[in-house]
Amino acid sequence: MPTAWNESRASEIIRRHEGREGPLLPILHDVQAEFGCIPAPAIPQIATALNLTRAEVHGVVSFYHDFREAPAGRHVLKLCRAEACQSMQGEALADQVLRHFGVAWGGTTPDGHLTVEATYCLGLCACAPSALLDGEPRGRLTTASIAALAEEIGR
Incomplete structure (x- = not known):
């Protein structure tokens, strides 16, 4: 069951992937597993943590069909x-x-x-x-x- 957006919980997810090579996709998968989608506030947070632009993170989210910007149905x-x-x-x-x-x-x-x-x-x-x-x-x-x-x- 997805949880409501929580910035500190998202920070924990990002931290789990520190030092990992190519952490963006694993972070996005974990964020979506936690929140049921990639909430809009997660994009700048992930971008800042990975020294990427928001456009780069959004580009990955919008490119892959499995990432959602809104929660899926039951x-x-x-x-x-x-x-x-x-x-x-x-x-x-x-x-x-x-x-x-x-x-x-x-x-x-x-x-x-x-x-x-x-x-x-x-x-x-x-x-x-x-x-x-x-x-x-x-x-x-x-x-x-x-x-x-x-x-x-x-x-």
């Missing part, structure tokens, strides 16, 4: 958007999911129940189209399995 559904999944009707299934939950890519339902994210290759090409629901792989998705998945998470 459930996270990552739909594969790579070629193998697209060739197996993944695009139509993705459209179905987005319509069903009423969100756009990267969006969270208004009640905070579900975040739907795009990901590019889960390594489940033989089971295309595929997804991860809360880190659990789901393969050979169909219209029926999407409906079952929605029911499973209570939507």
Whole structure:
């Protein structure tokens, strides 16, 4: 369960990585694990600690799809958007999911129940189209399995 933003807690996370080569990504991962996202006040704090610009830190956060600037929903559904999944009707299934939950890519339902994210290759090409629901792989998705998945998470 993510905790509320706490500058001293963020300082502790940064300190844990002192002296480490290439500490930015591990710090960002730990900050997100603690707070559920990379809160805006963390960016200048990390930049100062690592002698980087805020733009450099923000650039890394915005480049990597796994970093969030706002907390995710209670459930996270990552739909594969790579070629193998697209060739197996993944695009139509993705459209179905987005319509069903009423969100756009990267969006969270208004009640905070579900975040739907795009990901590019889960390594489940033989089971295309595929997804991860809360880190659990789901393969050979169909219209029926999407409906079952929605029911499973209570939507």
